[in-house]
Amino acid sequence: MSGVRTSDVWPVVHAERQALVSFLEPLAEERWATPSLCEGWSVHDVVAHLVDTARTTRRRFVVGLAAARFDFDRQNAKGVARERGATPAITLERLRAVTGLTASPPAAPETRLVEAVVHGEDVRVPLGATGHYPHQAVERALRYQARTSVSFGGGRQHVVGLALEADDADVVVGSGPAVRGPLTSLLLVASGRRSHLPHLSGPGVVELERRLS
Structure with a gap:
């Protein structure tokens, strides 16, 4: 992308x-x-x-x-x-x-x-609401965040060495211990929003939570 x-x-x-x-x-x-x-x-x-x-x-x-x-x-x-x-x-x-x-x-x-x-x-x-975003747009945003330093508004340090696997789209970003969940939740957590950690599962979540803390 x-x-x-x-x-x-x-x-x-x-x-x-x-x-x-x-x-x-x-x-x-x-x-x-x-x-x-x-x-x-x-x-x-x-x-x-x-x-x-x-x-x-x-x-x-x-x-x-x-x-x-x-x-x-x-x-x-x-x-x-x-x-x-x-x-x-x-x-x-x-x-x-x-x-x-x-x-x-x-x-x-x-x-x-x-x-x-x-x-x-x-x-x-x-x-108490959520938006509905085109999956392709969210995927592009997630891939950008995953390769861009936090110091430049990205989330690379949050997710490097982890496999972000969407459970509502055919999208996998990165490699390593898996973090699974809705595509938008993956983007939000990669962007530093701890609020969406409960929406995620997989062996990589513990490490991701540690980094965000």
Whole structure:
């Protein structure tokens, strides 16, 4: 699944942004304060981050990173503060306005899929819901995370030496002691979300849990 073109990615990303807008529209305002799966961020914060990254061009990314003294966490925090509206309704309108954008930081196209799926679940799961994502898109995202360092937003150190085996798709990533479960759960755990460890089984789960702790 290498060589993914950006043109293959955007239709999925746009559809997932719109699906998230539809999910959030009836959400009561107080529920936007719910802690997300993304440690330290509320649902509202994650949505603001999605707005910020949807608007981030290559130039804006480089300028913003320099302004943040090359600290990715600081850059993300500034983006959340910039795009988080005074009310959830304002932030939701901002998300709605960027659903069709094709701006991207200087990163592989697969990062847009990682963001759409992982942050989509960061929002939905704490609110008692899950999204429905195209298996091919999730597979591409998982393969990208498995080969990319944690320091660059990936999950290689989490899953290296393990075989990630989807039980709902014909997908195996890596080799070693098996970790089995739903494809989306494998992506989320590879991305550092411990919340989905209970969805997994196999002899590699103990090691995976140790690494994530």
